[in-house]
Amino acid sequence: MKFRRSERLIDMTSYLLDHPRQLVPLTFFAERYSSAKSSISEDLAIVKETLEERGIGTLQTVPGAAGGVKFFVKVSKREAEPFINELCQLIGSPDRLLPGGYLYLTDILGSPQVVQKAGRIIASAYADAKIDVVMTIATKGIPLAYAVASQLNVPVVIVRRDSKVTEGPTVSINYVSGSAKRIQTMVLSKRSMKEGANVLIVDDFMKAGGTVLGMVSMLEEFNGHVAGIAVLVEAEETEDRLVDDYLSLVKLSDVDVKEKSINVEVGNFFDR
Amino acid sequence: MKFRRSERLIDMTSYLLDHPRQLVPLTFFAERYSSAKSSISEDLAIVKETLEERGIGTLQTVPGAAGGVKFFVKVSKREAEPFINELCQLIGSPDRLLPGGYLYLTDILGSPQVVQKAGRIIASAYADAKIDVVMTIATKGIPLAYAVASQLNVPVVIVRRDSKVTEGPTVSINYVSGSAKRIQTMVLSKRSMKEGANVLIVDDFMKAGGTVLGMVSMLEEFNGHVAGIAVLVEAEETEDRLVDDYLSLVKLSDVDVKEKSINVEVGNFFDR
Numbered sequence: 001m002k003f004r005r006s007e008r009l010i011d012m013t014s015y016l017l018d019h020p021r022q023l024v025p026l027t028f029f030a031e032r033y034s035s036a037k038s039s040i041s042e043d044l045a046i047v048k049e050t051l052e053e054r055g056i057g058t059l060q061t062v063p064g065a066a067g068g069v070k071f072f073v074k075v076s077k078r079e080a081e082p083f084i085n086e087l088c089q090l091i092g093s094p095d096r097l098l099p100g101g102y103l104y105l106t107d108i109l110g111s112p113q114v115v116q117k118a119g120r121i122i123a124s125a126y127a128d129a130k131i132d133v134v135m136t137i138a139t140k141g142i143p144l145a146y147a148v149a150s151q152l153n154v155p156v157v158i159v160r161r162d163s164k165v166t167e168g169p170t171v172s173i174n175y176v177s178g179s180a181k182r183i184q185t186m187v188l189s190k191r192s193m194k195e196g197a198n199v200l201i202v203d204d205f206m207k208a209g210g211t212v213l214g215m216v217s218m219l220e221e222f223n224g225h226v227a228g229i230a231v232l233v234e235a236e237e238t239e240d241r242l243v244d245d246y247l248s249l250v251k252l253s254d255v256d257v258k259e260k261s262i263n264v265e266v267g268n269f270f271d272r
Numbered sequence: 273m274k275f276r277r278s279e280r281l282i283d284m285t286s287y288l289l290d291h292p293r294q295l296v297p298l299t300f301f302a303e304r305y306s307s308a309k310s311s312i313s314e315d316l317a318i319v320k321e322t323l324e325e326r327g328i329g330t331l332q333t334v335p336g337a338a339g340g341v342k343f344f345v346k347v348s349k350r351e352a353e354p355f356i357n358e359l360c361q362l363i364g365s366p367d368r369l370l371p372g373g374y375l376y377l378t379d380i381l382g383s384p385q386v387v388q389k390a391g392r393i394i395a396s397a398y399a400d401a402k403i404d405v406v407m408t409i410a411t412k413g414i415p416l417a418y419a420v421a422s423q424l425n426v427p428v429v430i431v432r433r434d435s436k437v438t439e440g441p442t443v444s445i446n447y448v449s450g451s452a453k454r455i456q457t458m459v460l461s462k463r464s465m466k467e468g469a470n471v472l473i474v475d476d477f478m479k480a481g482g483t484v485l486g487m488v489s490m491l492e493e494f495n496g497h498v499a500g501i502a503v504l505v506e507a508e509e510t511e512d513r514l515v516d517d518y519l520s521l522v523k524l525s526d527v528d529v530k531e532k533s534i535n536v537e538v539g540n541f542f543d544r
Binding site: 009010051104113140154160 | 277278279281282283285286289290318319321322323325326328370374375376377378379382383384385387388410411412414415418419421422425426427428429430432438439440461463464477
């Protein structure tokens with residue numbers, strides 16, 4: 001069965017968006033559509049142009065016999081900016097303030113659309129980085145971590161605060177939570193991460209950075225390397241922050257629980 | 273700026289896949305591409321045909337002034353079957369067996385590709401159902417719940433086993449875990465679910481069904497209705513199961529921890 005160009009373009013787009021950072025050989029598409037490789041090349045040029053123009057992503061062509069094409073998510077600034085501004089507005093509502101200067105984000109993190117878009121934006125920043133795994137800590141960071149990892153085509157490992165029978169043997173470390181200065185424990189299943197992996201740490205919220213620093217210690221137990229740290233929301237701390245090099249989409253400052261006021265601005269995403 | 277048909281098809285596909293179960297007015301596309309509505313209608317007919325042919329999903333046209341088009345995920349049996357069979361093979365490895373007849377699934381659940389595909393298949397089964405929210409319990413069910421919810425375009429609410437300061441006020445219930453017959457507690461943030469919602473319960477693993485039944489009790493506290501129950505893996509229980517009407521992709525039986533043997537078959541997905 002032969003496919004028309006229009007059908008090929010639709011199916012190709014769907015396939016490529018669904019397989020980010022995976023090398024798809026031209027022969028795969030040629031066989032899928034019973035088409036000549038030259039037609040496939042032309043199709044891919046159109047797909048690439050459109051994805052770039054619309055700020056969705058790009059295609060990278062790998063030449064040679066073992067070559068093919070790879071889709072990378074690359075959300076353009078033009079696409080990212082209105083979304084991050086909207087996020088700031090959503091987050092800036094003073095009735096989100098909880099005791100201790102924490103913020104109610106459950107509804108925002110509960111929206112798959114918001115989380116996926118945020119994930120795509122974060123993944124865009126690491127499209128060219130060498131990343132083997134995304135690490136997060138239960139529970140709130142999980143959806144964002146998956147949204148990022150699915151675009152980077154890498155697995156997610158979830159650090160927990162307690163060990164569970166369904167995890168098998170675990171590695172456990174102690175860390176000092178930055179804000180409360182309490183000693184806490186985090187646990188990771190031994191099976192869940194290979195030695196020497198390049199790890200992108202993703203979390204929903206960062207205050208002083210103690211939890212993130214705990215994850216850094218954890219990945220060191222697995223001889224891993226920090227490939228990046230990305231959070232949805234950072235809260236400005238008056239004290240020294242424990243973590244320097246990170247990416248944030250939204251930044252809180254002047255959190256005043258008593259006055260129920262809060263200041264929200266765009267994080268450091270566009271400064272990088 | 274005018275767009276060629278090929279560009280429209282690529283961008284439309286990307287847009288629709290990204291906005292499942294959302295009514296997109298024809299005028300939205302007409303303005304987006306500076307094209308006549310008649311051309312957009314022709315484009316959509318081609319997109320619909322291709323998505324259906326490839327077993328990806330379908331488009332529903334809503335006529336009238338307030339009309340438009342909606343994408344629904346509908347993974348065909350032909351697409352779902354090889355994936356579920358592969359999942360059975362992955363899960364059937366005897367070194368996954370953990371004490372108590374539990375199964376190590378962390379690596380499988382850690383793969384965004386696997387989770388997204390499973391989520392799409394489950395969402396296909398509920399494409400026509402009235403669902404307002406997907407409910408799951410921390411931690412393992414979360415990624416699958418998001419994968420399902422993103423296709424159904426509804427939020428996720430996460431029941432927890434403990435309450436956290438960042439959740440605000442919570443509702444707490446006790447339930448009896450089916451396998452261990454222990455009394456346990458689960459907690460849900462009061463703000464996180466509206467009254468009277470139609471709830472799809474999603475979890476990674478079900479043995480006797482005590483945890484799922486706990487979630488049913490929980491949603492009753494919010495005057496919700498069970499719109500469905502879906503699990504990735506069910507373990508056959510010799511005793512009476514607490515839950516009758518559910519969907520599963522994979523079914524375990526003859527779990528023998530001592531002999532390190534396990535039998536894995538396709539769940540009830542295709543029987544329904």
